[in-house]
Amino acid sequence: MKNPLGMAVLGLLLESPLHPHAMAATLRDRGMDRAFKVTTGSLYDVVRALVREGWIEARETVKVGARPERTIYGLTAAGQEEFTRWVDRLVREPQAEFPKFLSAVSYLGALGPAGAVEALRERADRLRASVEEIRRSHAAALGEVPRLFVIEAEYAARMTEAELAWVEEVAGEIEAGGLAWPEEGR
Amino acid sequence: MKNPLGMAVLGLLLESPLHPHAMAATLRDRGMDRAFKVTTGSLYDVVRALVREGWIEARETVKVGARPERTIYGLTAAGQEEFTRWVDRLVREPQAEFPKFLSAVSYLGALGPAGAVEALRERADRLRASVEEIRRSHAAALGEVPRLFVIEAEYAARMTEAELAWVEEVAGEIEAGGLAWPEEGR
C-alpha cells in the first residue's frame, strides 16, 4: 500500500462511513483532487487493498432502486492508527520524487538557446495562471473552512511560485548569454 | 509511452548506440538517476516500447564469452525528432503532479499542533541535508562539464530550498499560535 489515495480514503472515513463512489465525489468536491490523483479504477483497487490490510471493513451493502449495490466501508481501530502514522511518515521523510520537469530540464540543451527560452517562457505563463488559480480557490475556501484545512494550497502556491521564479531567471540568463551553449549535445 | 525514462534513453542514444545494461550504468554514473527513476525492470519495458514506436531499433546483438547476448539499440530518425518534441513538451506544459508531501500536508491537522511541529522540524532537517548534498555534487560536477549539463541540480536545489522555507515558516507559525487548530479533525 503505497498509493496516497489510500491515506485520503482513511482520512475521509474518519468522519463517517462511505461507499467508494461517495468517496470520490467528496474528494473532488472538496478540491482534494488537486493533492491526490483520484481515478475510479485506482480507487476501487485501493479500497480492496485497505480491506486486505484490515484498515477498513465493509459495514453494509445497500441497494437503492435497481442501481448496482453500494458497499459502505468504515474505519477499523487499526485504520485510525495507520492514518496518523501514514501522515506522520510522509511529513517527516522527504521521498525521492521525479517530477517530469526535472527530467526535461536535464535535457534542456536539446532545445538550443532560442528554443529553450521560448519553451521556458511559455511554461512561465502557464505557471503564472496556475498560481492565480490556486490563490483564487484558496481565498474562496477560506470563507468556508479554517485555514488549517486548506493549508496545502499555500504550499502548492509557494512551490509553483518558486518554480516560476527559477524558470524566468534561467530564461533571462540564456537570453543575456549568461548560460553558455556548448557545441555538442551531451 | 509516458515514462520519462524513455526520454532519457533517447537522449543517451543520441550520443551512441548502447545496450540496455550500459544505458542504466551510464545514467547512474552521470547522476541522472536523481532526475529519472531508473529500475532495471522498467528499463527493459521502456526499450521495448521505444522499439514498438519506431524511435529506436536493434542494431546488432553481440555475444561476449558465454554471457547472455547484448542487443545494441540505436536511434532512428523518428527517434531524434521525438526526443526534441518530448523535451519541448515537458518544458512547455506543466503536468499535474502529486508529490506525496502535498497529500500529507492536506491532512496535517491529524497530527495535532505539537505532533505537526515535530514532524515538520524533522523534515526541515532532512531537507537541509538534501540541499547540501545537491549543492556539493553540483559543485563537483561543474569541474567536469559545462553548467548547462547540470542545470537540473540548480532547479532541484531551489525547489528544495523553497520547500524548506515553507516548512520552517509553518512550524514557526504553529508554535507561535498563528495557525489555529480547530477541535474536530475534518
Add this chain to the structure above:
DNA sequence: CCTCAAATACTCGGATCCGAGCGATCGGAG
C-alpha cells in the same frame, strides 16, 4: 410527458511498473 444530459456506481482488461531472482563471468586474495 418525453428526451437527453448529467449523475450514480462499478467492472474489466490491457499497460506499466519493478523488485527478486538467475546464471553466468571477471578480478583479486590467498
Add this chain to the structure above:
DNA sequence: CTCCGATCGCTCGGATCCGAGTATTTGAGG
C-alpha cells in the same frame, strides 16, 4: 590455481494503475 564477491545482463510474474465501457436513474427543459 581456486575460491568468492562483485559485476554483468536480463527475465519473470505479481502488483498496481487507470481509462474506457456499462447500465441505470434522476432532473431540467421543452
